Amino acid sequence: MALRTGKGREEPRIWTRPLRPLTPATTHGFHVIEFALVYLGVTLRPWQKWLLIHALELNEDGTYRFRKVVIIVGRQNGKTKLIEVLATWWLFVDSQSFPDHIPAHEFLVLGSAQDRDTAKKVWRKVLDRSNPEVLRWPDRFTPAERAVLVPVLAKQARTPTTTNGSEAIRLANGARYEIAALASGGSRGDSTARAIIDELRQQTNWDGWAAFSKTLNGTFNSQLWAISSAGDARSVVLADLRAAAIATCAAWDDYVAKGLQSVEDFANEHDTANGIFEWSAHEDAAIDDPAGYFQSNPSIGFGYNVDQLLSDLASGEPEAVTKTEVLCQWVQTLVTPYLLPADWAACADGPSESGAGGSRIVPGTPIALGVDTSTDRKMTYLSAAGWREDGLPHIEVIAQSAGMLWLAPLVEKVAQRRPVTAIGLQPRGCPAGEFAVPLQQLGLPVFEVGGSHLGAAVGQLKDRVEAHTLRHRAQPALDLSASGTTARKVGEVFFLDRDGSAVDAAVLISASNALYGLVHAGDVLATSHYEDHGLVVA
Numbered sequence: 001m002a003l004r005t006g007k008g009r010e011e012p013r014i015w016t017r018p019l020r021p022l023t024p025a026t027t028h029g030f031h032v033i034e035f036a037l038v039y040l041g042v043t044l045r046p047w048q049k050w051l052l053i054h055a056l057e058l059n060e061d062g063t064y065r066f067r068k069v070v071i072i073v074g075r076q077n078g079k080t081k082l083i084e085v086l087a088t089w090w091l092f093v094d095s096q097s098f099p100d101h102i103p104a105h106e107f108l109v110l111g112s113a114q115d116r117d118t119a120k121k122v123w124r125k126v127l128d129r130s131n132p133e134v135l136r137w138p139d140r141f142t143p144a145e146r147a148v149l150v151p152v153l154a155k156q157a158r159t160p161t162t163t164n165g166s167e168a169i170r171l172a173n174g175a176r177y178e179i180a181a182l183a184s185g186g187s188r189g190d191s192t193a194r195a196i197i198d199e200l201r202q203q204t205n206w207d208g209w210a211a212f213s214k215t216l217n218g219t220f221n222s223q224l225w226a227i228s229s230a231g232d233a234r235s236v237v238l239a240d241l242r243a244a245a246i247a248t249c250a251a252w253d254d255y256v257a258k259g260l261q262s263v264e265d266f267a268n269e270h271d272t273a274n275g276i277f278e279w280s281a282h283e284d285a286a287i288d289d290p291a292g293y294f295q296s297n298p299s300i301g302f303g304y305n306v307d308q309l310l311s312d313l314a315s316g317e318p319e320a321v322t323k324t325e326v327l328c329q330w331v332q333t334l335v336t337p338y339l340l341p342a343d344w345a346a347c348a349d350g351p352s353e354s355g356a357g358g359s360r361i362v363p364g365t366p367i368a369l370g371v372d373t374s375t376d377r378k379m380t381y382l383s384a385a386g387w388r389e390d391g392l393p394h395i396e397v398i399a400q401s402a403g404m405l406w407l408a409p410l411v412e413k414v415a416q417r418r419p420v421t422a423i424g425l426q427p428r429g430c431p432a433g434e435f436a437v438p439l440q441q442l443g444l445p446v447f448e449v450g451g452s453h454l455g456a457a458v459g460q461l462k463d464r465v466e467a468h469t470l471r472h473r474a475q476p477a478l479d480l481s482a483s484g485t486t487a488r489k490v491g492e493v494f495f496l497d498r499d500g501s502a503v504d505a506a507v508l509i510s511a512s513n514a515l516y517g518l519v520h521a522g523d524v525l526a527t528s529h530y531e532d533h534g535l536v537v538a
Helices: 029-038 046-055 079-092 116-130 132-136 143-148 207-217 236-255 263-269 290-296 306-314 319-326 341-346 407-417 431-441 452-467 476-484 506-520
Strands: 068-072 108-113 168-170 176-181 194-198 223-228 274-278 367-373 379-387 393-402 420-425 446-448 487-490 493-496
Touching: 029 046, 029 079, 046 068, 046 079, 046 274, 068 236, 079 108, 079 116, 079 176, 079 194, 079 223, 108 116, 108 207, 116 143, 116 168, 116 176, 116 194, 194 207, 207 223, 223 236, 236 263, 236 274, 306 319, 341 452, 341 476, 367 407, 367 431, 367 506, 379 407, 379 506, 393 476, 393 506, 407 420, 407 431, 420 431, 420 506, 431 446, 446 506, 452 493, 452 506, 476 506, 493 506
Parallel strands: 068 223, 068 274, 108 176, 108 194, 194 223, 367 420, 420 446
Antiparallel strands: 168 176, 367 379, 379 393, 487 493
């Protein structure tokens, strides 16, 4: 791969356009670049300079255009150094920008990540630059610690608080830099003027973000930077923020870039206070395409360790990790699914685009059903299993809907239309166990897939998929569940992992229960109960 001879792209692939030409009068980026060089001795890389110039764009009144900035870039490209420089400038320079609106003693820079240790890495670097204790007692510090100190900054600082859980850098004017763990909700508290969230992709729910972002809402001219590599199906916060920002970029292309609307009119009608700057390979770029690495790793050719990258690739690093953390391509899941995608695809026998053909159970023959519900009780799935004419078992999802109350009446109707020899479900440890009694009261043949049967059902599903002795109709809901459902090992037995999977495992579990019931609940002949193989979605 020709990575040693090329250079990374300075400009991101996806980015929010400026509202006016960017000059030292219209963005603070130039000032941060000069500060880094003159005071910190740091020559920033081209992409870092480009980002600071664009992300620190100013409104005409001198306030920041962007209240929230989302940056997506491949790992090891210098984001920690960038954050260190920016946080230091915010604390020592920007804290004095609007004394009438936010005096320095109310100015708080808050750094956060999934855990305090990650957030502390940048905080520690800023402290190393400005620790007044080094000036007072130089003999207590190593030559390396004395070398990185910036005396002019240290003279403005007060004794820091380094106690774990209370870390704070304080200046003589009262400005502070503190840290918090986003996952713990530790960001609740004082109003925040500037904020940094590292690795936003780790946020799998909105709780931490909601607590953190609200600390900026009541602060004049506040700004939040969220920086990360790409995410997967669990990265709900990053995914939603990214989607909203990209939608605004697309609207700009449709109206302003095509000359249909002025910049001023566009700004009046759209949210222009959220920006995105994403260095990423195109979604369709192959994992061995050098162009993708240059686009997602702007530091290549500017100090980036290409040898380490090549070593990681040669060592067999999982493809999903490379796509997400190096190429910044979004993937459905970072974990290895229990059923290998290639084997699952080999078992597919879906219909044509017209809906005709595809795998089917012999019409009129008995079927087995399987049911399961998501752990949050929001969705329930009903699957069927039966035998094909060639003797192979067939599975498919035949109904899915919100909640649980609809299932028993529908199963009763299915059983009235054709023979049902078993209804497989897990009797304990999950919401679907509640179906056992009402289904039995309807006189339906409940088959409990619990105890030793639970591991056996999962294992035999995998055996058939690996041997390609199973067929399914390539349904999106079932395919998605199969692509991201993982397994956990208890003793020597594997179970499908409801909580640890990036997708809803209940879909695949319902199909597994149906298959196990088909094979083990007696002499079952079975078939898909709808001859047109329609999926009921309420």
